[in-house]
Amino acid sequence: MTSLKDIARECHVSVATVSKALNNHSDISEERKAMIRHKAEEMGYHPNLFARTLKTKRSYNIGVLFTDEANNGLTHDYFAAVLDSFKVAVEQKDYDLTFLNCNQGRKHHMSYLERARYRGFDGVVIACVDFTDPEVLELVKSDIPIVTVDYVFNDRMAVMSDNVSGIEDLLSYIYQMGHRKIAYIHGADSHVTRSRLSSFFRTAEKLGLEIPDTYILESEYRDVEGAAKATAKLLDMQDPPTCIMYPDDLSAFGGINVIRKRGMSIPEDISLVGYDGIRLARHVVPMLTTLKQDTLHIGRYAAEKLIDLIENPRTAVREITNVKGTVFEGQTIRKMFEQNWRDND
Amino acid sequence: MTSLKDIARECHVSVATVSKALNNHSDISEERKAMIRHKAEEMGYHPNLFARTLKTKRSYNIGVLFTDEANNGLTHDYFAAVLDSFKVAVEQKDYDLTFLNCNQGRKHHMSYLERARYRGFDGVVIACVDFTDPEVLELVKSDIPIVTVDYVFNDRMAVMSDNVSGIEDLLSYIYQMGHRKIAYIHGADSHVTRSRLSSFFRTAEKLGLEIPDTYILESEYRDVEGAAKATAKLLDMQDPPTCIMYPDDLSAFGGINVIRKRGMSIPEDISLVGYDGIRLARHVVPMLTTLKQDTLHIGRYAAEKLIDLIENPRTAVREITNVKGTVFEGQTIRKMFEQNWRDND
DNA sequence: CGATGTATTGCAAGCTTTTTCATTCGTTTT
DNA sequence: AAAACGAATGAAAAAGCTTGCAATACATCG
Numbered sequence A, B: 001m002t003s004l005k006d007i008a009r010e011c012h013v014s015v016a017t018v019s020k021a022l023n024n025h026s027d028i029s030e031e032r033k034a035m036i037r038h039k040a041e042e043m044g045y046h047p048n049l050f051a052r053t054l055k056t057k058r059s060y061n062i063g064v065l066f067t068d069e070a071n072n073g074l075t076h077d078y079f080a081a082v083l084d085s086f087k088v089a090v091e092q093k094d095y096d097l098t099f100l101n102c103n104q105g106r107k108h109h110m111s112y113l114e115r116a117r118y119r120g121f122d123g124v125v126i127a128c129v130d131f132t133d134p135e136v137l138e139l140v141k142s143d144i145p146i147v148t149v150d151y152v153f154n155d156r157m158a159v160m161s162d163n164v165s166g167i168e169d170l171l172s173y174i175y176q177m178g179h180r181k182i183a184y185i186h187g188a189d190s191h192v193t194r195s196r197l198s199s200f201f202r203t204a205e206k207l208g209l210e211i212p213d214t215y216i217l218e219s220e221y222r223d224v225e226g227a228a229k230a231t232a233k234l235l236d237m238q239d240p241p242t243c244i245m246y247p248d249d250l251s252a253f254g255g256i257n258v259i260r261k262r263g264m265s266i267p268e269d270i271s272l273v274g275y276d277g278i279r280l281a282r283h284v285v286p287m288l289t290t291l292k293q294d295t296l297h298i299g300r301y302a303a304e305k306l307i308d309l310i311e312n313p314r315t316a317v318r319e320i321t322n323v324k325g326t327v328f329e330g331q332t333i334r335k336m337f338e339q340n341w342r343d344n345d
Numbered sequence C: 001c002g003a004t005g006t007a008t009t010g011c012a013a014g015c016t017t018t019t020t021c022a023t024t025c026g027t028t029t030t
Numbered sequence D: 001a002a003a004a005c006g007a008a009t010g011a012a013a014a015a016g017c018t019t020g021c022a023a024t025a026c027a028t029c030g
Helices: A004-011 A015-022 A030-042 A049-056 A077-092 A112-118 A134-141 A163-176 A191-207 A224-235 A249-261 A295-311 A338-342 B004-011 B015-022 B030-042 B049-056 B077-092 B112-118 B134-141 B163-176 B191-207 B224-235 B249-261 B295-311 B338-342
Strands: A061-065 A096-099 A123-126 A146-149 A157-161 A182-186 A216-218 A243-245 A271-273 A290-292 A319-323 A326-328 B061-065 B096-099 B123-126 B146-149 B157-161 B182-186 B216-218 B243-245 B271-273 B290-292 B319-323 B326-328
Touching: A004 A015, A004 A030, A015 A030, A049 B049, A061 A077, A061 A112, A077 A096, A077 A295, A112 A134, A123 A134, A123 A295, A134 A146, A146 A295, A157 A163, A157 A295, A163 A182, A163 A191, A163 A243, A163 A271, A163 A290, A163 A326, A182 A191, A182 A224, A216 A224, A224 A249, A249 A271, A295 A319, B004 B015, B004 B030, B015 B030, B061 B077, B077 B096, B077 B295, B112 B134, B123 B134, B123 B295, B134 B146, B146 B295, B157 B163, B157 B295, B163 B182, B163 B191, B163 B243, B163 B271, B163 B290, B163 B326, B182 B191, B182 B224, B216 B224, B224 B249, B249 B271, B295 B319
Parallel strands: A061 A096, A061 A123, A123 A146, A146 A157, A157 A319, A182 A216, A182 A243, A243 A271, B061 B096, B061 B123, B123 B146, B146 B157, B157 B319, B182 B216, B182 B243, B243 B271
Antiparallel strands: A096 B096, A290 A326, B290 B326
């Protein structure tokens, strides 16, 4: 590995001069700079990151905190897609991406914060974790630049999939298709769930929809079995809904299974929608009608915000970026009689 | 951040002594060690990774090379699951995991090898890339410890999903269920594909199966449309197969779509199997019969092999670990008449 | 008692980079 | 001609850690 010293020797100048030349300081003459740069290129020089970081405290490395026990994180379609996009964006700015080690089982336990400092992360992106975990809170309260995805902390940057508009658009679409008896199986309590629920009720009210309490059920996100059970409960009702909204696409598949087992067909006998817009939703029959979250922009914005924060440090930045999704019109919503949706006018 | 110097001051010993004590060198008395360790703990000391790496050239960081443009890498269920397991295993040994930046669009392009050196990776795991890419080859030829997943290089460690036994088991299972007219839609040419194909033919021969050339079709991995087309071609034949094997589960869904569109039912009218065993395969109706690859072990073995290689350097290690998968018996294979599968005896 | 051996400990060099400050050398100003 | 200045360069310190080697203290041996 060529070092500054090697270049200095070749160029008959001091190490300091080489360093300054390559960092484009103003106190080195242009000829020298050109000469040194040329030589550096020729010798295939790349700075020693560890020496540099030791001095400058900048690692050009970003930590990513995902939890992935129990089928979350990497194997979670939505977050994997967000991370994918995030990765592309940070790499374009010459940062690298390292997982914030969340292994609890080591002899010398380090908290997230300690680990982040140990690795010298310039910033951390947090998504898909238990946001009440004291270790997460400790990290968030630190002075490390942080951006969260789908969760908002005070005085911190956040990029949110716009759940309010998402549910509004989805419910409005269902309404326009003529449905009036709409059930909502929502996820477990969380920031995301609360936004969606409140948006659901607000939109329902705006549309003049009457939603009985019994139409609102809870099931863990991505819990196929749970969604199946909730679906069965809805189907067993005396006055079942004509359309069911699921917390996510995977759950919707759980619903589909139950419905099919009962010999009912979709959307003729009952309509349904998912949420997320995972790839598969477009490739099954019937194509799932769902709200496709804009993972590309969520990831990219998160990266841009974080890098901006790293390169232009500010304290107490509270900035929420909402990223809208779009209704993907699949084949799981039955269009009801004309006169029904004309009610709208 | 507390440094060795701080501890040395508190303990009234030299920095060298502290360093040696914490690294458990034999030339420090036990009392001193205990005292120093205790103080270090108390002061919340963690070594400065950058200073240490600068000296020792060991970063406790492992690079992971996945390509994820065009829906590969992170959003690729099989590889995401492998990576997930790999991550858990390396973190248990106190290593961190960093993506090997594969962004080509920067001003100063760095090759994979240069980047890996720049980041000081102790080792690199390679999976899901174009193994003919000159940059990948350059990396593989270097002296950096490397383990590949699902690909074998000379004198390099490799962990392989056992495609030979996989196809053998799957085809044998199909045979036992009474099928004799079996088509195979295989993936694009690659190491994996070749193993599977040769295993397919060998097994077919062993079973005394006659497979007409027209039953062998090619379609890109995970190309739902491509699989759909190939399926249509098979269904249009004068003497169509009774069972179709797909290169992966996603492709199988493509096949299912076409079959359903034609009003045929699975498995009554036609049987099929996927490959991979992605989560969803177990949650759709009908449950997909598929070969579930053992991603847990593949990832874990890859991690163990790599760390072993890092900590006990050897040159030219060629070691292939085969990890067997298991047939997941779903509901997409029709059991044929008894007398048919009794042929076997 | 001098010689040899055995634990401990610390000094100092070195890893590579950045950055402050001093130095040098022309040039301009008074 | 002396003073002042600006531009270009390098010496040296600093960041925090590891490690070979020298130094010290003490016990053991002939």
